Amino acid sequence: MTRDFVALDTFPKILRNNAEVFKGRPSIREKEYGIWQITTWDAFYNRALLLAEGFYASGLRRGDKIAIIGDNRPNLYLSIASAQILGAIPVPCYQDSVASEIEYILEHAEAKLAIVENQEQVDKLLEIKEKLPLLKNIFYDDPRGLEKYDVKEICSLDVILDKNRDMNIDLDKEINKTSKDDISIMLYTSGTTGRPKGVLLSYNNIVSVTSIACEIEKTGPDDEVVAYLPMAWVGDNIFCVAQSYISGFCINCPESRETLTLDMREIGPTYYFAPPRVWEGMLTQLMVRMQDASKVKLWAFNFFMKIAKKWGNPILDKKNVPILARALYGLGYFLIYGPLKNNLGLTRVRMAYTAGEAMGPDTFLFYRSLGINLKVLYGQTEATVFVSLHRDGDVDPNTVGPAFPGVDIKIADGEVFYKGSGVFKGYYKNEDATKETIDKEGWVKTGDAGVIDNNGHLKIIDRAKDVGKLNSGNMFAPKYIENKLKFCGIIKEAVAFGDNKDFVTCFVNIDLEAVASWAERNNVAYSGYIDLAGQSSVYDLIAMEIDKVNRDLSQDTELNDSQIKRFLILHKELDADDGELTRTNKVRRGLISERYCMLVDAFYNNKNHCFIETEVTFEDGRKGAISADLKIKDMNIYDLRDQVA
Amino acid sequence: MSINNQNLISKSEVIMNIKDINLSFGGLKALSGVSLQIKKGEILAIIGPNGAGKSSMLNVISGIYVPQEGVVEWKGEVRNKIAPHDIARMGIARTFQNIALFKGMSALENILTGRNILMKRNLFMEMLYMGLGRRQEEEHRKKAEEIIDFLEIQSIRKTPVARLPYGMQKRVELGRALALEPELLLLDEPMAGMNVEEKEDMCRFVLDVNEQFGTTIVLIEHDMGVVMDISDRVVVLDYGIKIADGTPDKVRSEKKVIDAYLGVG
Numbered sequence: 001m002t003r004d005f006v007a008l009d010t011f012p013k014i015l016r017n018n019a020e021v022f023k024g025r026p027s028i029r030e031k032e033y034g035i036w037q038i039t040t041w042d043a044f045y046n047r048a049l050l051l052a053e054g055f056y057a058s059g060l061r062r063g064d065k066i067a068i069i070g071d072n073r074p075n076l077y078l079s080i081a082s083a084q085i086l087g088a089i090p091v092p093c094y095q096d097s098v099a100s101e102i103e104y105i106l107e108h109a110e111a112k113l114a115i116v117e118n119q120e121q122v123d124k125l126l127e128i129k130e131k132l133p134l135l136k137n138i139f140y141d142d143p144r145g146l147e148k149y150d151v152k153e154i155c156s157l158d159v160i161l162d163k164n165r166d167m168n169i170d171l172d173k174e175i176n177k178t179s180k181d182d183i184s185i186m187l188y189t190s191g192t193t194g195r196p197k198g199v200l201l202s203y204n205n206i207v208s209v210t211s212i213a214c215e216i217e218k219t220g221p222d223d224e225v226v227a228y229l230p231m232a233w234v235g236d237n238i239f240c241v242a243q244s245y246i247s248g249f250c251i252n253c254p255e256s257r258e259t260l261t262l263d264m265r266e267i268g269p270t271y272y273f274a275p276p277r278v279w280e281g282m283l284t285q286l287m288v289r290m291q292d293a294s295k296v297k298l299w300a301f302n303f304f305m306k307i308a309k310k311w312g313n314p315i316l317d318k319k320n321v322p323i324l325a326r327a328l329y330g331l332g333y334f335l336i337y338g339p340l341k342n343n344l345g346l347t348r349v350r351m352a353y354t355a356g357e358a359m360g361p362d363t364f365l366f367y368r369s370l371g372i373n374l375k376v377l378y379g380q381t382e383a384t385v386f387v388s389l390h391r392d393g394d395v396d397p398n399t400v401g402p403a404f405p406g407v408d409i410k411i412a413d414g415e416v417f418y419k420g421s422g423v424f425k426g427y428y429k430n431e432d433a434t435k436e437t438i439d440k441e442g443w444v445k446t447g448d449a450g451v452i453d454n455n456g457h458l459k460i461i462d463r464a465k466d467v468g469k470l471n472s473g474n475m476f477a478p479k480y481i482e483n484k485l486k487f488c489g490i491i492k493e494a495v496a497f498g499d500n501k502d503f504v505t506c507f508v509n510i511d512l513e514a515v516a517s518w519a520e521r522n523n524v525a526y527s528g529y530i531d532l533a534g535q536s537s538v539y540d541l542i543a544m545e546i547d548k549v550n551r552d553l554s555q556d557t558e559l560n561d562s563q564i565k566r567f568l569i570l571h572k573e574l575d576a577d578d579g580e581l582t583r584t585n586k587v588r589r590g591l592i593s594e595r596y597c598m599l600v601d602a603f604y605n606n607k608n609h610c611f612i613e614t615e616v617t618f619e620d621g622r623k624g625a626i627s628a629d630l631k632i633k634d635m636n637i638y639d640l641r642d643q644v645a
Numbered sequence: 646m647s648i649n650n651q652n653l654i655s656k657s658e659v660i661m662n663i664k665d666i667n668l669s670f671g672g673l674k675a676l677s678g679v680s681l682q683i684k685k686g687e688i689l690a691i692i693g694p695n696g697a698g699k700s701s702m703l704n705v706i707s708g709i710y711v712p713q714e715g716v717v718e719w720k721g722e723v724r725n726k727i728a729p730h731d732i733a734r735m736g737i738a739r740t741f742q743n744i745a746l747f748k749g750m751s752a753l754e755n756i757l758t759g760r761n762i763l764m765k766r767n768l769f770m771e772m773l774y775m776g777l778g779r780r781q782e783e784e785h786r787k788k789a790e791e792i793i794d795f796l797e798i799q800s801i802r803k804t805p806v807a808r809l810p811y812g813m814q815k816r817v818e819l820g821r822a823l824a825l826e827p828e829l830l831l832l833d834e835p836m837a838g839m840n841v842e843e844k845e846d847m848c849r850f851v852l853d854v855n856e857q858f859g860t861t862i863v864l865i866e867h868d869m870g871v872v873m874d875i876s877d878r879v880v881v882l883d884y885g886i887k888i889a890d891g892t893p894d895k896v897r898s899e900k901k902v903i904d905a906y907l908g909v910g
Contacts, residue, residue: 032794033787033790033793033794034790034793147857256799258799258800
């Protein structure tokens with residue numbers, strides 16, 4: 001069904017229309033008390049109106065900001081809709097941010113109301129409330145543990161929804177007042193450097209980009225999506241909210257983070273989005289579990305995975321495949337791939353995306369060979385997500401696909417620039433940064449270094465500012481090296497150094513689950529992460545993987561110098577709570593090299609071990625210190641010649 | 646679970662009054678001359694060295710043992726020998742020192758067994774899943790789900806309990822006891838064998854049960870940190886004799902208690 005998104009140019013207008021067009025169809029589902037509870041489009045709209053009245057009574061007016069903090073809950077999505085009806089601007093925040101991070105955002109955004117999920121978030125806000133004079137009220141969704149709070153500013157959302165009001169506000173008129181140039185939502189980018197910036201996205205940005213995306217993938221009201229990624233992330237607002245508004249499909253909210261896999265299996269989403277980390281985690285877990293399978297099963301698995309590897313992709317791309325191969329693949333589907341997909345909750349997935357970081361080609365092709373139409377997209381909050389996207393039948397695991405329709409891409413000085421209808425309206429209260437990012441002709445700087453290949457696909461190499469030079473004069477692209485390391489499954493995180501240095505070195509974080517399983521099978525005793533990470537057998541294991549990467553790098557004339565000469569395994573996992581990763585789990589390079597400068601010095605001073613003590617922040621905000629004496633291991637470096645011989 | 650604000654009622658009303666009981670097994674005296682009052686809405690801890698008579702005391706409270714001498718009054722009425730299902734009907738539920746769940750059944754099913762006593766039976770209706778049978782099923786499932794939500798065990802709802810880690814099994818057992826909607830909840834070493842994190846969780850649930858449902862709780866526990874943190878009142882037994890009864894702070898400083906625990910030097 002096509003609708004005219006010229007007249008329906010804002011979310012409140014689309015929602016009002018959906019309440020008629022999709023009357024009686026589910027708009028949002030939540031598993032509660034063990035049962036999927038459905039809210040239909042008309043019920044959702046009516047509740048949104050009620051809540052909007054409540055917000056209005058609490059003093060929320062056009063242009064005001066309203067903070068949304070919590071896991072993906074229907075009432076939080078409802079709050080966004082209600083705020084938009086009034087012309088207010090929702091500002092979702094990452095639910096696991098610590099109080100000081102939330103304080104910065106709420107203060108910068110001048111938030112008037114905060115809608116939060118539960119006691120945990122209420123406590124955080126009460127802690128910083130004194131510093132936020134503009135914040136008038138805090139409304140919460142889940143009353144558990146909050147009954148005894150005697151603070152007049154906090155109140156349950158249900159209380160507002162139940163209250164009958166005689167309001168002198170005509171919400172229908174308010175909806176008509178919204179226009180396509182209004183700001184739809186403000187999203188704070190996590191920022192690998194400096195403070196987060198508030199990205200302003202207009203309705204026009206989101207509606208125009210999303211309707212193209214819906215057309216490419218032909219999404220319809222029968223699609224299902226599971227909302228589990230942070231609401232503060234632009235993807236959740238586009239893939240879940242905006243696409244659901246435009247296509248009329250249903251958003252499913254899992255019961256809790258722990259039940260996600262079970263809920264996925266029950267819902268069977270047709271549309272699935274996950275960062276590479278999640279896909280890789282799923283694969284690692286699968287392989288770990290396969291190690292425990294019986295011999296017959298393991299044999300069948302290996303046999304059919306080989307078939308899938310050879311024929312899965314051509315079949316998915318609808319290419320000509322010999323009939324025998326097709327039959328074998330069919331048998332494999334019946335015996336292995338089908339049950340496997342069912343176990344992962346991916347049976348019905350019609351389109352699957354990954355983005356945010358590079359994904360190992362092996363992992364990527366593994367999923368595709370199972371018949372899951374996994375594609376890479378490249379995007380930014382500033383572009384309303386889409387810059388480039390793989391299309392059906394034209395998928396290359398080494399690229400991020402051709403430009404998204406309506407987006408122009410250019411490469412200048414090795415850096416990627418783009419322009420299109422999704423380009424954001426600016427950073428909130430930060431003219432300088434806006435000017436720095438968007439030039440006069442409308443080209444937006446991505447900060448990523450990339451190239452366009454012969455097929456017109458964009459290929460991202462690294463963050464432009466991270467690309468450095470080795471003393472030999474050759475290019476040093478840390479992320480490229482780190483990604484190669486991370487593809488092996490036992491390395492969870494890696495940080496490479498080499499800018500202005502003679503050779504490349506790196507820190508490694510082991511993947512606890514994978515290495516623990518390896519340790520169990522090889523009778524390696526350990527007491528915990530620090531102990532396991534420091535064992536020499538684990539060092540050998542990692543060295544083997546690094547050796548593979550080195551051989552691989554040695555084949556490339558450009559990157560021959562980027563082989564890793566020395567490495568160490570860090571005694572702690574890099575953590576967002578310690579500021580070492582962003583909330584979207586990207587490495588904060590500058591901070592890490594500063595915090596661990598002793599270790600970096602040790603690399604280049606030819607030491608073979610180094611003592612370090614680090615401060616860690618626990619989940620409840622307490623701090624502690626852990627210390628370890630870290631070994632440094634030297635690696636073999638290959639010449640180009642070695643490969644030829 | 647419906648939240649009765651019983652916790653607002655002052656903690657002075659006595660719901661169980663135990664007077665001068667003597668309990669012996671053959672020649673072995675388990676309890677001698679112990680008197681104890683359980684007040685509505687309190688968390689009462691019974692502590693003491695091994696063999697002090699704690700479990701015996703709990704069994705007297707729950708009615709499994711009938712003391713040879715002395716009186717047990719439940720809400721002002723003298724209680725005599727009583728059948729287990731009648732104990733449950735009185736609103737007394739318990740958990741066990743060694744987990745006593747149905748290992749092959751799921752967490753949800755185990756919790757539902759706790760509601761057994763509250764179900765009205767009609768075999769015909771239940772077989773056809775109609776009328777009363779259906780309404781009951783839905784009502785009890787709802788209660789069970791509320792408990793699952795309360796104890797945050799959604800992810801193991803359908804998992805057979807034998808496959809669950811120890812701490813989780815303990816939580817399911819607490820869930821089954823709660824399913825009875827008890828007035829008095831007896832916990833026999835609820836934290837035994839748990840790691841620090843599991844203990845912290847369990848403490849929070851015990852406090853939440855007490856706070857939200859106003860349930861009176863009597864617990865036996867060896868972890869002194871836990872006892873001192875969560876109980877309103879502590880009773881100390883030694884060789885079947887009550888040697889102290891009062892707030893945690895008061896009990897902690899009593900000489901008799903220190904002697905009983907550390908030995909007389």
